[in-house]
Amino acid sequence: MGELHRVETIEALRKQVREWRDQGLRIALVPTMGALHAGHISLITLAKKHSERVITSIFVNPTQFGEDEDFSRYPRTQDDDFRKISSAKGDLLYMPDIKTMYPDGFATRVEIDGLSEIMEGAARPGHFHGVTQIVCKLFNQAAPDVAIFGEKDWQQLVILRKMVEDLDMPMRILSAPIARDEYGLALSSRNAYLSKEGLETARKLNQILASSAAEIAKGSASEEICESAKDSLLKIGFEKIDYFECREAHSLKRAFGPRAQKPIRLFVAARLEGVRLLDNFAVS
Numbered sequence: 001m002g003e004l005h006r007v008e009t010i011e012a013l014r015k016q017v018r019e020w021r022d023q024g025l026r027i028a029l030v031p032t033m034g035a036l037h038a039g040h041i042s043l044i045t046l047a048k049k050h051s052e053r054v055i056t057s058i059f060v061n062p063t064q065f066g067e068d069e070d071f072s073r074y075p076r077t078q079d080d081d082f083r084k085i086s087s088a089k090g091d092l093l094y095m096p097d098i099k100t101m102y103p104d105g106f107a108t109r110v111e112i113d114g115l116s117e118i119m120e121g122a123a124r125p126g127h128f129h130g131v132t133q134i135v136c137k138l139f140n141q142a143a144p145d146v147a148i149f150g151e152k153d154w155q156q157l158v159i160l161r162k163m164v165e166d167l168d169m170p171m172r173i174l175s176a177p178i179a180r181d182e183y184g185l186a187l188s189s190r191n192a193y194l195s196k197e198g199l200e201t202a203r204k205l206n207q208i209l210a211s212s213a214a215e216i217a218k219g220s221a222s223e224e225i226c227e228s229a230k231d232s233l234l235k236i237g238f239e240k241i242d243y244f245e246c247r248e249a250h251s252l253k254r255a256f257g258p259r260a261q262k263p264i265r266l267f268v269a270a271r272l273e274g275v276r277l278l279d280n281f282a283v284s
């Protein structure tokens with residue numbers, strides 16, 4: 001389409017979507033909270049392979065942050081984000097304000113039972129309630145054919161797929177592999193909070209994940225491997241391990257022993273210098 005346009009209202013978004021629909025074009029949505037890095041851009045690149053027009057949304061969603069989390073200091077880098085989406089040949093940037101997303105009196109909840117209370121949900125109560133609420137609204141506002149999410153937030157991906165399936169939303173969710181730096185650290189807007197030493201330690205997280213995955217794939221008991229991985233992380237300087245778990249990739253049930261349904265993945269969230277790092281890795 002050429003130049004990147006920016007809209008802020010639902011009306012302007014829908015007008016553009018209608019025009020594209022009238023031309024028979026397929027539309028993708030890439031929801032983000034901004035502070036874009038190469039991981040986000042890889043979602044836009046994937047979106048372009050599956051659609052003719054790509055909408056990127058930026059909204060730092062307060063309802064998915066806990067009270068003691070970094071909502072107010074979450075990085076906001078609008079001009080830079082605009083440039084990056086433009087270079088990636090995104091077609092539309094949707095940046096609704098808080099009143100558009102949560103008008104006075106907003107009262108609706110979207111809860112996905114079972115999947116939302118474990119791992120991230122246990123460590124961040126209410127987090128997925130905020131995610132499903134905002135993503136459901138974005139889907140209804142943009143009515144895309146496909147929406148793209150990163151495998152970095154694997155549990156989020158599983159939950160959103162369930163929401164689309166359970167609520168008969170007429171669209172598909174596609175996932176993009178985790179974008180990592182040259183040392184294997186999963187890219188995250190929050191990595192910017194780490195000191196130089198912290199960054200070096202953070203880069204060991206994916207090595208421990210990979211070696212743990214290899215041990216489990218060879219037949220070692222997943223519970224023992226996860227416990228020893230937690231010890232290793234604490235030894236190298238992580239302050240707290242929220243979880244380090246081995247689960248079935250699609251059901252997110254705990255994966256114990258040979259009867260576990262493949263594919264299986266390892267999931268970790270750990271804190272370093274007050275920064276919460278999240279990663280996951282395929283076992284088999």
Ligand code: AMP
Pocket residue numbers: 031032033034039040042043148149150151152153176177178179180186187188189
């Ligand atoms: P966020 O802005 O952090 O909410 O992320 C927006 C989207 O980008 C989500 O679908 C994330 O899973 C995805 N994402 C964030 N970091 C990465 C990464 N390193 N690799 C792939 N996708 C990512």
